Amino acid sequence: MNVIICKNYEEMSQKAADIVVQQVTQKINSVLGLATGSTPLGLYQKLVKAYHDKDISFKDVTTYNLDEYMGLDVSHPQSYHQFMYKHLFSQIDIDLSNTHLPKNDHHHMQECAKAYHKLLSKTAIDLQILGIGSNGHIGFNEPGTPFGNEVFIVELDEQTRNDNKRFFNHIDEVPTHAITMGIKNIMRSKHILLLASGIEKSESIYHMIKGPVTENLPASILQLHPNVTVIIDEKAASKYLENA
Ligand code: F6R
Numbered sequence: 001m002n003v004i005i006c007k008n009y010e011e012m013s014q015k016a017a018d019i020v021v022q023q024v025t026q027k028i029n030s031v032l033g034l035a036t037g038s039t040p041l042g043l044y045q046k047l048v049k050a051y052h053d054k055d056i057s058f059k060d061v062t063t064y065n066l067d068e069y070m071g072l073d074v075s076h077p078q079s080y081h082q083f084m085y086k087h088l089f090s091q092i093d094i095d096l097s098n099t100h101l102p103k104n105d106h107h108h109m110q111e112c113a114k115a116y117h118k119l120l121s122k123t124a125i126d127l128q129i130l131g132i133g134s135n136g137h138i139g140f141n142e143p144g145t146p147f148g149n150e151v152f153i154v155e156l157d158e159q160t161r162n163d164n165k166r167f168f169n170h171i172d173e174v175p176t177h178a179i180t181m182g183i184k185n186i187m188r189s190k191h192i193l194l195l196a197s198g199i200e201k202s203e204s205i206y207h208m209i210k211g212p213v214t215e216n217l218p219a220s221i222l223q224l225h226p227n228v229t230v231i232i233d234e235k236a237a238s239k240y241l242e243n244a
Pocket of ligand 1: 034035036037038039040066067130131132133134137138139140
């Protein structure tokens, strides 16, 4: 793991954007794996700026998102479909037909999982962006999820629902289930870029880098991937630095 520690969120986002720009410059038809949540927002703003500055074009880029809530209409403002459209896709020159998120029809959950898995198995992700949960999840692979899982339907941890309730009016509105790439899908990516900021991530970052590889801390599997870049701010790095 290549661990890069930055002063703050701004620097983390810029360094991550530089890596994405470099990836797409080297291979204009790159396949990117994308995450949602608060962490990559700064990165996406920097990518929009890089597009306006003509430093990058997404014309030939294809994207696959990690996950989507189950049972939330894709038109719901908190759906990941809307998140990606609002924060990235609507602001760059990407062909929307090259952007993919898992479908989330809760009447046909297993079919949705199978279809997304089939789609992913036809491609190879060049660069996968990841955030990390305060419980060590990546995608929505919650603690205890088998490392062998491919796209599947997950029941969200109480901790995850609590962490995400800030996006909703009330905890009861936070979906209980999601569809997510499994660890196996994520580990197939050629390069993984994991971002984290803030003290509430310091515990999971420490265990991800220094702890045993265990399904109880899903991100720890990344220790076994040959090409992982971790970009974190000083707060997220604090426990790791204390114990380095
Ligand atoms: C989102 C995702 C999640 C988030 C994680 C951190 O697509 O897969 O693993 O990356 O929950 O979320 P934030 O960035 O909101 O702290």
